[in-house]
Amino acid sequence: MKKLMLGFIGALLAACATERNGPSVPDEAMVDASGESAVTLQRGRAVYMSDCARCHDAKMPKEISSEDWHVILPGMAWNAGISKADEDAVEAYIKAVLAQ
Structure with missing residues (x-):
């Protein structure tokens, strides 16, 4: 449990650091606004980056x-x-960012 929590905290901190240094990290608001799944938006951002x-x-x-x-x-x-x-995932990600 402790390792899981430390891993989660590390991932959260990494996501926060990436946000300042690059395009938006998909979040619940982007998922809601775009109608795309979080997995699709995350994949789109990963390919984009x-x-x-x-x-x-x-x-x-x-x-x-x-x-x-x-x-x-x-x-x-x-x-x-x-x-x-992957192209479709990148397009979904870009549309979600632009919808913010």
């Missing part, structure tokens, strides 16, 4: 308009070689 940041700085989702994301995302997903499922 790992695959997008491989080639360039990952832009904060709100730095780019929703209209521009519709053009940018398919091309970048193709360039990064990510699966359609």
Whole structure:
């Protein structure tokens, strides 16, 4: 039990630190606003942070308009070689951030 609690606290602290240094960490409000599952939004953020940041700085989702994301995302997903499922998760994540 103690190890589980320490692991939870560590994960919580890491999430808080990441929030200041990168795009929003999916939370309950994002899930409610987007209608997507927490798992989908978490996967979308993970792909966004790992695959997008491989080639360039990952832009904060709100730095780019929703209209521009519709053009940018398919091309970048193709360039990064990510699966359609991962592209869909990234799109869901971006939409959830923009809905905040």
